[in-house]
Amino acid sequence: MWKVPGFQIGHATNEAGHTGCTVFLCPPGTVGGVDVRGPAPGSRETVLLAPDKAVTTINAVLLTGGSAFGLAAADGVMNFLAERGIGHPTPVRPIPIVTAAVVYDLFMNGGRVLPDAAMGYAACRAASDEPTVQGNVGAGAGVTVGKWGGFAGIMKGGFGLASVELGELAVGAAAVVNSVGDVVSADGTVLAGARAPDGGWLVEGDPFRRFPERPPANLGTNTTLVVVLTNARLDKVAANRLAQRAHDGMAMAIRPAHTTHDGDTAFALAAGPVMAPFDLVANAAVEMVAEAIRNGVRYAATVGEVVGLRDED
Numbered sequence: 001m002w003k004v005p006g007f008q009i010g011h012a013t014n015e016a017g018h019t020g021c022t023v024f025l026c027p028p029g030t031v032g033g034v035d036v037r038g039p040a041p042g043s044r045e046t047v048l049l050a051p052d053k054a055v056t057t058i059n060a061v062l063l064t065g066g067s068a069f070g071l072a073a074a075d076g077v078m079n080f081l082a083e084r085g086i087g088h089p090t091p092v093r094p095i096p097i098v099t100a101a102v103v104y105d106l107f108m109n110g111g112r113v114l115p116d117a118a119m120g121y122a123a124c125r126a127a128s129d130e131p132t133v134q135g136n137v138g139a140g141a142g143v144t145v146g147k148w149g150g151f152a153g154i155m156k157g158g159f160g161l162a163s164v165e166l167g168e169l170a171v172g173a174a175a176v177v178n179s180v181g182d183v184v185s186a187d188g189t190v191l192a193g194a195r196a197p198d199g200g201w202l203v204e205g206d207p208f209r210r211f212p213e214r215p216p217a218n219l220g221t222n223t224t225l226v227v228v229l230t231n232a233r234l235d236k237v238a239a240n241r242l243a244q245r246a247h248d249g250m251a252m253a254i255r256p257a258h259t260t261h262d263g264d265t266a267f268a269l270a271a272g273p274v275m276a277p278f279d280l281v282a283n284a285a286v287e288m289v290a291e292a293i294r295n296g297v298r299y300a301a302t303v304g305e306v307v308g309l310r311d312e313d
Contacts, residue, residue, distance in 0.1 A: 002130070002131060002132070002161040002162070002163045002172055003129065003130055003163060003170065003172070004163060004170045004171070004172040004229040004230060004231060005129075005170060005231050005272060006026075006027035006030075006129075006231065006271050006272060007024060007025065007026060007027065007129065007172075007229050007269065007271070008024070008025040008127035008128055008129050008131075009022065009023070009024055009025075009127060009128065009131040009161075009174065010022070010023045010025070010123040010124055010125070010126040010127030010128065010131075010138075011023075011123055011126060011131075011133065011137045011138030011139075011159070012073075012115070012119040012120070012122040012123040012126065012138065013136075013137050013138055013141050014113050014115075014119070014141070015136075015141070016113070017108070017109040017112070017113025017142075018105065018108035018109055018113075018136075018141050018142035018303055019065035019066055019070075019105050019108065019109060019113050019114065019115055019141050019142045020064075020065055020115060020119065020123075020137065020138045020139055020140075020141040020142075021062060021063065021064035021065065021070065021073045021115045021119050021120055021123050021138055021139050022062070022063045022064070022123060022137075022138030022139040022140070022159060022174070022176065023060055023061070023062050023063075023077055023120065023123040023124050023127060024060060024061040024062075024063075024174070024227055024229070024269065025059075025060050025124060025127050026057075026058055026059055026060060026061075026269055026271060027271045028057075028271075029057055029271055030057055030058050030059070030269050030270065030271035031056065031057060031058070031234055031235060031236055031239045031269070031270045031271070032049045032057075032058035032061070032099065032236075032239055032267060032268065032269050032270075033049055033051075033236060033238075033239030033240035033241070033242055033243040033267070033268040034046045034049045034099065034240070034243050034265065034266065034267050034268070035240065035243040035244045035246070035247060035265070035266050036263075036264075036265045037247050037250075037257075037258045037264045037265070037266075038223060038224075038258055038259075038262040038263035038264035038265065039260060039262075039263070040222075040223070040260075040261065040262060040263040041101065041102075041223065041263035041264075041265050042067055042068045042070075042071070042101065042102035042104075042223075042263060043071075043099070043100060043101045043102070043265065044062075044071050044074055044098070044099060044100040044101075045097065045098065045099040045100065046099055046101070046265075048097070048099070049099060049236070049239075049240070049267075050236075050240070051236040051237045051240055055088055055097055056236060057088070057097065058097045058098075058099065058269065059081050059086055059087060059088075059096045059097045059098060060077050060081060060096065060097075060098045060099075060124075061098075061099055061100070061101075061227055061267050061269065062074050062077050062098060062099070062100040062101075062120060062123075063100070063101055063102075063103070063138070063139040063174075063176050063225045063227070064100060064101075064102050064103070064115045064120070064139050065102070065103055065105040065114075065115055065139050065141060065142055065143075066102065066105065066106070066114040066115045067102050067103075067104045067105075067106060068102060069111075069114040069115075070102045070114060070115040071100055071102060072114070072115065072116050072117055072120075073100070073115040073116060073117060073119050073120030073123070074098050074100040074120055075117040075120060076116070076117035076118060076119060076120025076121035076122070076123075076124070077096070077098045077100075077120045077121070077123070077124055078096045078098050079117065079121055080120075080121050080124035080125070081096035081098070081124075082094070082096055099267070101223075101225050101263075101265045101267075102223070102263075103139060103143055103176055103178040103223045103225060104178070104221040104222065104223065105139075105141070105142030105143055105178065106142075107142070107144070107151075107221075108141075108142035108303065109142065123138065131161065133159075134158065134159055134160050134161055134295055134296065134298075134299035135158040135159060135160075135296070135299030135300045135301055135308070135310060136156070136158055136159075136299075136300060136301050136303065136308070137158070137159050138159050138176075139159060139176040139225070140157065140158040140159030140160075140176050140177070140296060140300070141158075142303075143156075143157035143158060143176060143177060143178035144156060144157050144178065144306055145157040145177055145178070145179045145181070145182065145183050145192050145193055145254075145297060146179075146180075146181070146182050146183075146192065146193030146194035146195070146202075147179075147180045147194070147221075147222060147261075148180050148181060148182075148194055148202075148209050148211055148256070148259075148261075149194035149202040149206075149209075150194075152197070153194045153195035153196065153197070153202060154194065154195075154306060155192040155193060155195065155297070155300070155306065155307050155308065155309065156192070156297070156300040156301065156302060156303055156306050156307065156308035156309070157176075157177035157178050157179065157183075157192070157296055157297055157300055158176075158177060158296040158297060158299055158300035158301075158308070159174070159175070159176055159177075159296055159299075160174070160175045160177065160291075160292040160293060160294065160295030160296030160297070160298070160299065161173070161174050161175075161292055161295060162287075162288040162289075162291035162292040162295055163288060164284055164287070164288060166276075166280070166284060168231075168274050169230070169231065169232060169274050169276045169280070169281065169284075170230060170231045170272075170274075171228070171229075171230045171232070171281060171284040171285050171288055172228070172229045172230070172288055173226060173227065173228050173229070173246070173249070173285060173288035173289040173291070173292040174226070174227045174229070174292055175224060175225065175226045175227075175289065175292040175293045175295075175296050176223075176224065176225040176226075176296065177224050177254075177293050177296035177297055178222055178223050178224060178225075179222055179223075179224050179254045179257065179262065180222040180256075180259055180261040180262055181193065181209070181254045181255050181256045181257055181259065181262075182194060182201070182203060182209075182254070182255050183253055183254055183293060183294060183296075183297045184253060184254070184255050185294065186252075186290075188255075190203060191294055191297055191298070191309065192297035192300070192309045194209075195307075203255075209255065209256060211259075211261075221261070222259075222261050222262045222263070223262055223263035223264060223265065224250055224254060224257070224262065224264050224293065225264075225265050225266075225267075226246050226247075226249070226250060226264075226265070226266040226267070226289050226292070226293075227266075227267045227268075227269065228242055228243065228246045228266065228267070228268045228269065228285045228288070228289065229268075229269045229270075230242075230268075230269070230270050230272070230274075230281055230285070231270075231271065231272025231273070231274050232270055232272060232274050232275075232276045232281045233270065233272060233273060233274060233275055233276075234268075234270035234278070234281070238270070238278055239268045239269070239270050240268070241278070241282070242268035242270070242278075242281065242282055242285060243266045243267060243268040244266075245282040245285060245286055246266035246267075246268060246285055246286070246289050247264070247266055248286045248289075249285065249286040249287065249288065249289025249290040249292075249293070250264060250266065250289060250290075250293065252286070252289075252290040253289070253290040253291075253293040253294055254293060266289070268285070297309050298310065
């Protein structure tokens with residue numbers, strides 16, 4: 001069972017349009033960090049998470065489909081929090097601190113269905129401190145993996161979770177897997193990715209996954225998003241370092257990661273009283289990120305001709 005004390009995760013999914021959004025509601029005093037490694041990201045309010053910025057706490061993180069259009073869903077999260085008086089104090093009213101990042105999932109519906117403020121609000125209302133659903137849900141509804149070899153052999157990506165308890169310390173990760181690369185297991189074998197026309201994996205004949213010899217995915221249409229959550233006590237510098245380390249887990253589970261075609265982004269959220277060595281928190285986070293990414297494809301269901309691992313024999 002996934003659980004990190006204090007945090008809630010909620011999804012809103014348009015099943016017919018294969019898109020959606022996923023929100024992470026933070027307990028009071030949550031410290032956030034972010035690290036953007038992919039050169040093609042879409043995001044909102046990530047700069048304020050930098051250690052030198054004056055705002056010290058964060059209220060929510062939103063992961064959403066719809067590419068940059070989907071950032072509108074953050075308005076719904078803002079409204080949900082504002083109704084409850086949650087936000088950074090100002091002389092007039094609290095301002096909710098909501099940061100967001102997007103995935104490009106327009107292929108599944110031709111860009112006709114996009115997450116909006118109503119969907120962001122619905123995700124907040126659905127939020128739970130014991131989330132269980134994985135796969136084609138929320139921001140993972142319309143994502144795909146293995147596009148480095150062209151679109152003919154791609155597979156379904158999805159939303160995944162993983163967590164671990166080390167005494168009082170809890171470290172969890174959530175991932176929306178929309179990678180140009182293949183998702184691999186711990187031994188490096190492909191779990192889901194570019195399939196060869198005659199069966200097997202495309203990488204078996206091309207171990208370096210060379211884009212130029214096959215039609216590459218379009219620039220900016222791939223991104224894996226990760227959120228690390230912990231009840232460890234961290235400051236903003238440590239939270240940003242934790243977000244940096246989260247990318248180690250991404251590189252372990254996706255081959256290749258951080259390419260020209262990806263907008264890979266990792267958030268880190270820390271809220272709790274537990275004093276723990278930073279490297280213990282970070283090492284656990286790396287493993288949980290890798291496992292959350294793998295779970296994102298393990299639970300992904302087939303959509304049309306895009307095969308999901310959940311439905312494979």
